[in-house]
Amino acid sequence: MGSLGLNSLKAIQVIVKLEDTYGISFEDEDLFFDKINTLEKIINTLGKYVKE
Numbered sequence: 675m676g677s678l679g680l681n682s683l684k685a686i687q688v689i690v691k692l693e694d695t696y697g698i699s700f701e702d703e704d705l706f707f708d709k710i711n712t713l714e715k716i717i718n719t720l721g722k723y724v725k726e
Contacts, residue, residue: 682707688716698723
């Protein structure tokens with residue numbers, strides 16, 4: 675997502691916003707940049723915490 679301007683700091687900001695929005699807390703192992711460096715990966719990771 676570098677082409678969209680997502681660097682490691684912005685990725686963490688997105689994760690914090692998602693945690694606040696959904697009332698969840700990501701596990702440390704899900705916060706490695708290689709697990710959240712694309713929109714698809716963020717959605718997949720979020721899916722582990724948010725159930726329909």
